[in-house]
Amino acid sequence: MSTTDTHSTLWVAYGTGGVVGSIRKVADGYTVTMAGADSTAGTYPTMDVAKNALHARMRPGSEWPTFEEH
Numbered sequence: 001m002s003t004t005d006t007h008s009t010l011w012v013a014y015g016t017g018g019v020v021g022s023i024r025k026v027a028d029g030y031t032v033t034m035a036g037a038d039s040t041a042g043t044y045p046t047m048d049v050a051k052n053a054l055h056a057r058m059r060p061g062s063e064w065p066t067f068e069e070h
Contacts, residue, residue, distance in 0.1 A: 011047075013054055013065040020058055020065050023050045032057070 009025040021034040021041075030050035032041040034057055041057055044050040055064060 010070045011067045012070055013051075013067050015058065015062055015065045020062075021054045023047065023054060023067070 011023045012019055013021045013023065019035045021032060021037075024031045024033070025047075026043060029043045029045045030047050031043045032050050032054045033039075034041055034054070042053060044053055051067065055062070058065070
């Protein structure tokens with residue numbers, strides 16, 4: 001008997017004004033979705049690259065967000 005792990009890890013990114021996006025662990029990396037977006041911003045090979053990609057999509061001059069695992 002085999003089991004399938006359907007749990008995916010999710011990190012929510014918080015900026016000074018609230019939630020700015022999320023990062024979800026998927027089979028081939030980490031998928032970034034910005035708050036309010038209809039589609040993902042891309043899938044990246046490592047969590048660090050995904051965090052940088054999320055921050056790069058924030059308003060210019062934004063402070064680094066806080067990431068909380070959910």
